Each structure stands twice: as C-alpha cells, then as structure tokens.
Amino acid sequence: MxxxxxxxxxxxxxxxxxxxxxxxxxxxxxxxxxxxxxxxxxxxxxxxxxxxxxxxxxxxxxxKPLKRASYLCEIHGVDLETESNTSMPAAFLMQQMEWREAFDDARHGQDSAALLQLETELRNTLRQQLAQVGLTLDGGQYREAAGLIRTCMFLEKFLADIAALDD
CATH class of the missing domain: 1.10.287.110 (DnaJ domain)
Structure with a gap:
C-alpha cells in the first residue's frame, strides 16, 4: 500500500x-x-x-508539521514511544518547570499580559524546534528526530492548555 x-x-x-x-x-x-x-x-x-x-x-x-514529522518517523520504522519514553534533556526539563511556574502565576493572578508573553515564547520555541526537527528528518536522522518531536508535542500541549483558559 x-x-x-x-x-x-x-x-x-x-x-x-x-x-x-x-x-x-x-x-x-x-x-x-x-x-x-x-x-x-x-x-x-x-x-x-x-x-x-x-x-x-x-x-x-x-x-500539519508535527503530524508530518511523526509520520515520517513511522514510515521509517522509528516509534516515537510517546507513552513509554518521557525522557527529555535536563535543560528542557528545567525550562518546562519555569514555564509551568510562569503559567500558574499568570493564571492565578489573572495576568493576561504575562500569559500572552508566555504563549509568544512557547510559539517561538516551538517554531525553532520544528525547524530543527525538519533538518534532522531531512538529514535522515529519524531516531534523533523522535526526541525532538516529543519536545514539540509537549509545547503544543502546553499551548493548548493556555488557549483553553480563553474558552
């Protein structure tokens, strides 16, 4: 097929x-x-x-870039292991904690400017990560791309959490 x-x-x-x-x-x-x-x-x-x-x-x-990236890994035999592999670089884990703290502070303080700033930062980070994913995939490095894709998935989910506050 x-x-x-x-x-x-x-x-x-x-x-x-x-x-x-x-x-x-x-x-x-x-x-x-x-x-x-x-x-x-x-x-x-x-x-x-x-x-x-x-x-x-x-x-x-x-x-959709993230779906396309995941699909490329899939057709090249690389499982993203989204359920079983949650490992991320230490620097990214620290950044996640900072973002979560900023999110909680802005949400509890109802600070829409801080939420907008956080959303902008996350979108910029996602854009940069997707560019790296593209270079990695187009270079044939599917296993390496899998970790970057999981990072992008986190960023997309976090952006969805922020957007859900507006609903």
Whole structure:
C-alpha cells in the first residue's frame, strides 16, 4: 500500500511545498470524489469513498508539521514511544518547570499580559524546534528526530492548555 507521500507523488521529506501538496490533494480528490461515482455500482462507490477518506487523512497528516514529522518517523520504522519514553534533556526539563511556574502565576493572578508573553515564547520555541526537527528528518536522522518531536508535542500541549483558559 502506498504511503501518504506516494499517494500525492511527493518526496518523503519534512520540508514540503504546501502549494504542491494542496494541488496534489485536489488532483487525487478530483479522481476519487464520491460525486463522480453517483451512477456507479455500490462496490465502486464504496471503493471511491475509501480512497477519498484515505486522501483526506493523508492530506491532514502531511499538512500539519508535527503530524508530518511523526509520520515520517513511522514510515521509517522509528516509534516515537510517546507513552513509554518521557525522557527529555535536563535543560528542557528545567525550562518546562519555569514555564509551568510562569503559567500558574499568570493564571492565578489573572495576568493576561504575562500569559500572552508566555504563549509568544512557547510559539517561538516551538517554531525553532520544528525547524530543527525538519533538518534532522531531512538529514535522515529519524531516531534523533523522535526526541525532538516529543519536545514539540509537549509545547503544543502546553499551548493548548493556555488557549483553553480563553474558552
């Protein structure tokens, strides 16, 4: 079975041209969209629906940097071990504690400026980490990338925690 990159005829790399991905997705969808199979047999409709669903899933995976990074590791046989491997560099663990403390202080003090500053810092850190993930993956270092991806997952979750305060 084709992987997501093969489905869209793209090189399996972290660095993707999003316009090229969008165009490839539209091309695949134009071939398998269920509307094209209105007059087809039930079996053909079902197959078209399966392909359309697969194209949607592949597109959603490749469109999002962290999902794309995780998928690249997966297709190269590297398990991110998100459940079992929570080890992080000591400096990052210290930084996490500082961020959590700043988050708790800002939340309890209802200091929206401090929360915004923390969110900005986390987004910048995530952007830098994703750039490093990209270099590592595109360099073929999938095991090394796995640890960086786990760091990015932490940052995304922390950003979601901050965003949840607005809800």
């Amino acid at each position: 084709q992987n997501h990159f093969e489905l869209f005829q793209l090189a399996p790399r972290f660095s993707l041209d999003m316009a090229q991905l969008d165009a490839a997705y539209r091309e695949v969808q134009s071939q398998v969209h269920p509307d094209k199979f209105v007059q087809a047999s039930e079996a053909e409709k079902r197959v078209a629906m399966q392909w359309a669903t697969r194209a949607n899933e592949a597109y959603q995976t490749l469109k």
